[in-house]
Amino acid sequence: MPRVFTREQVERYHREGVLFPVPALSRREVERFCAGYFDLEARLGGKPSAQQLSQTHLYFRWAYDLATHPAVLDAVEAILGPNILVWTVSIFPKHARDPGYISWHQDGTYWGLSSTQVTTAWVALTDSTVENGCMRVVKGSHARPILPHVDTWAPHNLLSRGQEVQAEVREEDATDVVLRAGQMSLHHVNIIHGSNPNRTDGRRVGFAVRFITPDVSQAGERPPAVLARGRDDFHHFELLPKPPDGPIDDAIAAQAAAARRLLEALTKTPAAG
Numbered sequence: 145m146p147r148v149f150t151r152e153q154v155e156r157y158h159r160e161g162v163l164f165p166v167p168a169l170s171r172r173e174v175e176r177f178c179a180g181y182f183d184l185e186a187r188l189g190g191k192p193s194a195q196q197l198s199q200t201h202l203y204f205r206w207a208y209d210l211a212t213h214p215a216v217l218d219a220v221e222a223i224l225g226p227n228i229l230v231w232t233v234s235i236f237p238k239h240a241r242d243p244g245y246i247s248w249h250q251d252g253t254y255w256g257l258s259s260t261q262v263t264t265a266w267v268a269l270t271d272s273t274v275e276n277g278c279m280r281v282v283k284g285s286h287a288r289p290i291l292p293h294v295d296t297w298a299p300h301n302l303l304s305r306g307q308e309v310q311a312e313v314r315e316e317d318a319t320d321v322v323l324r325a326g327q328m329s330l331h332h333v334n335i336i337h338g339s340n341p342n343r344t345d346g347r348r349v350g351f352a353v354r355f356i357t358p359d360v361s362q363a364g365e366r367p368p369a370v371l372a373r374g375r376d377d378f379h380h381f382e383l384l385p386k387p388p389d390g391p392i393d394d395a396i397a398a399q400a401a402a403a404r405r406l407l408e409a410l411t412k413t414p415a416a417g
């Protein structure tokens with residue numbers, strides 16, 4: 145197993161439900177992945193929603209290469225073990241002075257997955273700061289049971305239905321996950337997390353890769369996944385290959401359809417996202 149973390153760091157992840165900052169990308173790699181993302185964003189009209197931006201790794205080579213980057217996978221392997229699937233990918237952009245925020249929530253509430261062998265690598269494509277609305281977490285909250293959530297439909301909430309956990313989160317219990325471009329965090333599927341609006345003139349972009357172990361299943365028909373490392377002896381997912389570097393218009397149409405399918409699948413679970 146690649147040793148990217150000390151035993152203490154792995155234990156901290158399991159105790160706190162989050163680990164950061166983890167180095168992942170070089171400056172050149174950040175430039176390459178940002179170029180891929182900003183091109184896609186422009187082609188989608190300049191301000192696509194997070195829901196429009198899911199599953200990019202299945203159709204764009206740059207997004208596949210980022211989701212399966214060796215440094216990302218080495219870190220995930222230290223948490224989940226040698227057999228790893230990319231379940232889904234989401235991108236969370238916040239534009240300059242963007243009022244968009246993410247309410248406190250637990251992902252495990254609405255993903256419809258059969259176990260908590262799930263971790264998210266949130267890779268910063270720009271600096272992610274307190275001022276521009278970095279992710280925030282409540283350390284240790286993943287150890288509590290899944291709490292009730294409501295759909296608020298709040299207009300600037302970046303989650304599809306504005307899902308919000310029904311628990312008061314005190315400011316002093318929140319930790320800011322501050323990252324430089326190219327660094328990432330890992331967070332547990334049940335940790336309470338959210339983020340504030342962007343109060344700066346620059347943008348904030350996070351590329352979130354959701355990883356599972358192959359024994360995990362998802363309610364519904366065999367959804368797509370990517371075998372990132374090791375083997376899959378369970379066959380709960382349809383394993384898709386690395387996407388070709390083909391015509392971008394075809395890739396955009398196929399990705400839009402996949403994003404719609406994922407949203408529909410998640411909408412079938414309570415308090416969906």
Ligand SMILES: O=C(O)CCC(=O)C(=O)O
Nearest residue numbers: 236246279338339350352
């Ligand atoms: O990008 C953010 O601010 C929050 C992201 C998030 O909710 C997630 O990755 O699960």
